[in-house]
Amino acid sequence: MGDDLLCDGTVCSQDYVFSPIKIGAWTDWCSMDDYKDMGFESFDDCLNLNLNLSLNLNLDLNGEWKDDVINKLPSDPFEMNVSGGCTMIRGWVQEVDEDIGYVQFSEKIIGDEISLDDANGFFLFDEISKKVGSLIKKDGDEVEVEVGEPHDALFLALGHLGIRDLLSVERVCKSFRDGVRHDPLLWRNISIDQPVGESFTDDSLLRITNRANGSLQSLSLVKCLKITDMGLKHVFQQNRGLMKLNVVGCNGLSMEGLLNNIKASGGGSIKQLRIGGLHSITMEQFQELNKLLSLNNKNKPGSPKPRFFHGGQLYLSFDDNRPIDIEACPKCHQLRQVYDCPAASCGGKHNNCRACTFCIPRCTSCGCCFNERDYIETFCLDLLCLDCLTRFLRFPDCEDEDISVGGFRQRQRQQASYHFCLYG
Amino acid sequence: MLKNLNSKHIQRFSYKYLPQFPISPNSPKLGFSRSQIANYRSNFPTTIMSSSKTIVLRSSDGETFEVDEAVAVESQTIKHMIEDGCADTSIPLPNVTSKILSKVIEYCKKHVETPNADEKVAEEDLKSFDADFVKVDQSTLFDLILAANYLNIKSLLDLTCQTVADMIKGKTPEEIRKTFNIKNDFTPEEEEEVRRENAWAFE
Numbered sequence: 001m002g003d004d005l006l007c008d009g010t011v012c013s014q015d016y017v018f019s020p021i022k023i024g025a026w027t028d029w030c031s032m033d034d035y036k037d038m039g040f041e042s043f044d045d046c047l048n049l050n051l052n053l054s055l056n057l058n059l060d061l062n063g064e065w066k067d068d069v070i071n072k073l074p075s076d077p078f079e080m081n082v083s084g085g086c087t088m089i090r091g092w093v094q095e096v097d098e099d100i101g102y103v104q105f106s107e108k109i110i111g112d113e114i115s116l117d118d119a120n121g122f123f124l125f126d127e128i129s130k131k132v133g134s135l136i137k138k139d140g141d142e143v144e145v146e147v148g149e150p151h152d153a154l155f156l157a158l159g160h161l162g163i164r165d166l167l168s169v170e171r172v173c174k175s176f177r178d179g180v181r182h183d184p185l186l187w188r189n190i191s192i193d194q195p196v197g198e199s200f201t202d203d204s205l206l207r208i209t210n211r212a213n214g215s216l217q218s219l220s221l222v223k224c225l226k227i228t229d230m231g232l233k234h235v236f237q238q239n240r241g242l243m244k245l246n247v248v249g250c251n252g253l254s255m256e257g258l259l260n261n262i263k264a265s266g267g268g269s270i271k272q273l274r275i276g277g278l279h280s281i282t283m284e285q286f287q288e289l290n291k292l293l294s295l296n297n298k299n300k301p302g303s304p305k306p307r308f309f310h311g312g313q314l315y316l317s318f319d320d321n322r323p324i325d326i327e328a329c330p331k332c333h334q335l336r337q338v339y340d341c342p343a344a345s346c347g348g349k350h351n352n353c354r355a356c357t358f359c360i361p362r363c364t365s366c367g368c369c370f371n372e373r374d375y376i377e378t379f380c381l382d383l384l385c386l387d388c389l390t391r392f393l394r395f396p397d398c399e400d401e402d403i404s405v406g407g408f409r410q411r412q413r414q415q416a417s418y419h420f421c422l423y424g
Numbered sequence: 425m426l427k428n429l430n431s432k433h434i435q436r437f438s439y440k441y442l443p444q445f446p447i448s449p450n451s452p453k454l455g456f457s458r459s460q461i462a463n464y465r466s467n468f469p470t471t472i473m474s475s476s477k478t479i480v481l482r483s484s485d486g487e488t489f490e491v492d493e494a495v496a497v498e499s500q501t502i503k504h505m506i507e508d509g510c511a512d513t514s515i516p517l518p519n520v521t522s523k524i525l526s527k528v529i530e531y532c533k534k535h536v537e538t539p540n541a542d543e544k545v546a547e548e549d550l551k552s553f554d555a556d557f558v559k560v561d562q563s564t565l566f567d568l569i570l571a572a573n574y575l576n577i578k579s580l581l582d583l584t585c586q587t588v589a590d591m592i593k594g595k596t597p598e599e600i601r602k603t604f605n606i607k608n609d610f611t612p613e614e615e616e617e618v619r620r621e622n623a624w625a626f627e
Contacts, residue, residue, distance in 0.1 A: 147607040153566035153588070154604065156573055156581070160589035167622040171597040174609050177618060199624040207621070 155179050158186055163208075164196060187212040190219050197224035197249075202231030209235050216242055218318060220274075223249035229257030236265045243269055248276030248315040255281050262292055271296045274325045276315045276337070281326070286335055293323035306340035309357060311364030311382055331359040343368040363388055479506065480514035481529075487522035488514060491529055498532040500576035519574045524567045531557060531580055558587040562604070 150173065158169065158180065170180040180186065190208060192200055205227060209216055216239035221227055227250050236242065242265075247253055262270055273293060275281070281289075304322045316325040316337070326335050336356035346353035346369060353360065353369055360369050364378075365388035375385045384392070479496040481489045496515075497503040505515055517525065538550050558565065565584060572581035592600055601608055610618070 147601075147605045150604060150606050151563075151566045153569035153573075153584075156569050157585040157588035157592070160582075160585050161592060164625050165589075165593050165595075167625045168595065168597055169592060169600060170622065171610075171615065171618050172600050172608070173606050174614075176606075177610075196625050196627075199627045201624070204621075204624050 149173075150175055155183075158183070163190065163192065181211060184211065184213040184215050188215055188217045190216065191222075192220065192224055193222050197222055199226070200224045201226045202228055202234075205231050206234055209239060212239060214239055214241070218242070218244035218246075220244075220246040220318075221250050222246065222314065225249075225251055228252050229254060229261065232257070233261050233264070236261045240265060241269055244272040244318045245270055246274035246315060246318070248274055255285050259285060259288060262289070269296055272318055272321075272323055274315050274318075276325065281335055283328075283335070286326070286328075289324060297323050306342075307338070308342050309339040309362040309364075309367035329356040329359060331355045334358075339367060341369050342366060343372075345372055365392075479511055481525060482514045482516045483520055483522040483525045484518050485522050487525075489522075489525060489529055491533075492536075495529065495532045495536050498536060498577055499528075500578075502575065517575070520571045521567070524564070524571045527557075527560075527564075527568060528571055528575065528577070528580065532577065535579065554583055558584060 154176075158166065161169065166180055166186060170177045187208065190212075200221070205221075205224075209219070216235070219235065219242060224247075227247075229252075232247075232253065247258070258275070270293065273289065304320060307316065307320065307322075316322065325337055327338050328334070329336050329338050332355070334356065336358065338354055338356050339360075339362060341353035341360075341362075343353075353371075361383055362369055363375060363385040364382040365384060368385055370383070370385065373385050373387075375383050376389060377383055477493045478490050479493050479502065481491060481496065481502070483489070493506070497506065502511075502515060505511055520528070534553055535550070538546050558568075560568070565588060569581065569584045569588065572584060591603060595603065600606070608615075
């Protein structure tokens with residue numbers, strides 16, 4: 001009796017939708033003329049159309065059907081914890097099916113669009129993400145996905161992870177734990193940076209460096225306040241090949257301890273040292289350090305590249321070839337970090353514009369001096385030259401570290417408000 | 425270059441490239457070292473040593489791929505095989521399926537064709553190619569990593585490993601398990617022990 005015509009697009013196009021007409025009004029045969037215009041081919045079509053309308057289904061061509069209905073229906077009125085609307089529709093139409101008797105809900109319509117291969121037709125439609133997943137009815141109601149051992153390729157990718165991610169990976173499964181712990185190649189270059197370093201103790205240091213099995217090459221401990229000379233001594237003893245050491249901000253260390261450690265490992269093999277100028281170092285200690293480092297740096301040529309001040313950079317990286325990051329300031333003769341000037345006007349006079357930041361204040365963004373330009377002082381007491389300021393104001397949303405000036409000290413991206421005072 | 429050919433070269437040349445005559449026990453051995461081959465290849469004019477040579481690669485499922493030598497030697501493994509003289513018929517790659525091998529060849533072709541990335545346009549074009557190249561499902565990505573490792577193609581290995589590393593970065597162990605469908609085979613005590621040992625990194 002034309003069951004599938006219910007969902008047939010040719011009959012039920014949007015043009016034909018109008019207010020519901022009672023099924024039983026066959027006395028109105030005289031007004032059949034009205035129906036003629038709609039192009040019904042038979043009485044059956046008309047009946048089906050009425051049914052269609054009385055069900056208030058806005059059946060368009062296959063595409064927009066489900067969107068419309070789903071929007072109109074409540075998502076879970078009976079608190080059955082059903083996440084989608086389609087199960088409701090199916091259940092609901094099946095009730096109609098029982099009442100009327102010949103309304104057949106054609107599975108094919110929905111099935112075609114979503115292309116499920118699940119025979120029982122039970123599916124979930126996620127309104128938000130519009131993703132469809134099929135519920136495989138097993139004993140539980142859960143979708144079962146295969147879990148197992150990690151793929152071999154994952155172990156090759158571990159080398160590209162930082163320390164924190166490596167430690168997360170260690171907690172995933174046993175094979176990862178063994179893979180991470182027993183692979184010395186992953187632990188050759190260890191870098192503990194700021195937020196993590198605060199709770200980094202000597203024990204953790206030893207445990208981590210032991211994983212390198214003596215092949216540790218570079219160690220960077222930034223603001224690791226709990227590290228002591230004793231801990232570092234053990235590291236030196238077990239890793240004779242240590243070449244690069246960075247202990248900026250590690251206030252638990254002393255200069256004598258550091259010197260002793262380097263000397264004790266037979267002059268060692270330390271080629272680059274970063275101490276950041278926070279330790280109080282005497283001239284004798286500095287000269288001794290220089291001697292030790294230059295012994296190990298026999299092959300390196302002189303004249304390192306110029307070094308510019310940048311507020312976001314707490315310490316000189318190992319990429320720069322310098323053996324040590326501090327030197328005697330040409331102006332005040334104190335042992336501090338000394339910077340060159342990137343400004344074109346100072347470029348030629350290489351020696352004149354070289355000094356620590358106490359002697360020559362510098363712009364925190366580009367590192368130029370203020371000899372021939374105006375500058376402002378920010379709320380965080382950083383200095384900005386006017387070029388950088390204009391750049392910053394023009395692109396306030398830019399997350400570039402060059403431009404976000406607020407909070408250089410804590411390495412946080414804060415939108416500080418600026419207190420403008422023009423100097424110079 | 426032809427004038428550099430002396431009798432020594434011709435003697436070696438005849439042993440390697442002319443039909444193999446019966447060799448007496450007293451004749452010199454045919455074992456050339458890799459550097460020797462590379463050295464006298466570079467001395468030979470191109471009419472003898474064809475630079476547009478193609479190499480045939482055979483995947484594990486028997487499919488063959490013909491590629492230019494310049495593309496094939498992106499892989500250090502294949503390069504050494506060629507230098508050692510194993511590339512006469514075809515090079516079998518039993519660890520690589522045809523699907524993965526075709527992708528690897530596509531990658532190598534692109535990287536050989538692009539000039540030395542000095543121009544910004546070429547560099548960006550290559551970058552976008554790389555970004556699209558790794559937009560594949562996980563199992564293909566893993567197979568690409570293993571293939572790049574076996575074939576020793578450093579740039580492809582770095583690219584694919586970095587992609588996987590980016591999928592791991594910043595995730596908790598549970599999220600990592602979900603992403604890669606890994607089973608948690610720790611006992612509660614073991615899990616607690618590992619968590620406690622590394623707690624300093626997550627405070």
